[in-house]
Amino acid sequence: MARILDKAAVQPRRSFNLATSFTIRRSPGRTRLATIRLRIPVSKSQPNRVELVATVGVRGVTGIAxxxxxxxxxxxxxxxxxxxxxxxxxxxxxxxxxQAIDRNVRSGTHVYTVTAENRTANTRADVVGPISFSGLAVQTSS
Incomplete structure (x- = not known):
């Protein structure tokens, strides 16, 4: 059985909207999409995991990015x-x-950030929304 230690969620954009879109930066640059903070309390006996889920609406503009x-x-x-x-x-x-799972995170407050970068030259992709990012920290049994 798992016990919830902390949870956090953000939704910087709640819907698709071409009018407020922005271009994903070309590598090695990165576009920051969302950030959350989770607190892991001190625990001597139980392992933990942080379950992270991100959703990003993207539009291809040129080429195959x-x-x-x-x-x-x-x-x-x-x-x-x-x-x-x-x-x-x-x-x-x-x-x-x-979705990503981060296991056995040390105690303390941790900042989780999701980013995007375009790895392909001469292409363009834009973030058009929605954007959401959530994290759930749980204490797990051994």
Whole structure:
């Protein structure tokens, strides 16, 4: 049985909106999408895990962009996934959702950040919304 230690969620954009879209930066630059903070209390006997879920609405503008989504804990990368985003002549609008699990996180307050970067030259992809990012810290049995 798991016991909830902390939870956090943000939704910087709640819907698809071309008028407020912004371009995903080209690698090695990164576009910060959302940040949450989770507190892990001191525990001597039980392991824990942090379950993280991110959803990002993306639109392909030119070419086939390869978007690298990353999750960082306290500035250190703990997860990444790559998503191809096509543009005109095919699908253009995507909702990308991914989940990561961070195990046995030390006690204290931790900052989790989700970012995106475009890995493909001469392409463009924009964030059009929605954006949401949530985390649930649970104490697990051994």
């Amino acid at each position: 390869q978007i690298l989504f990353r999750i960082f804990r306290d500035g250190r990368e703990i997860f990444n996934t790559l998503q191809g985003i096509e543009s005109t002549g095919s699908e253009q609008n995507y909702v990308v959702t991914f």
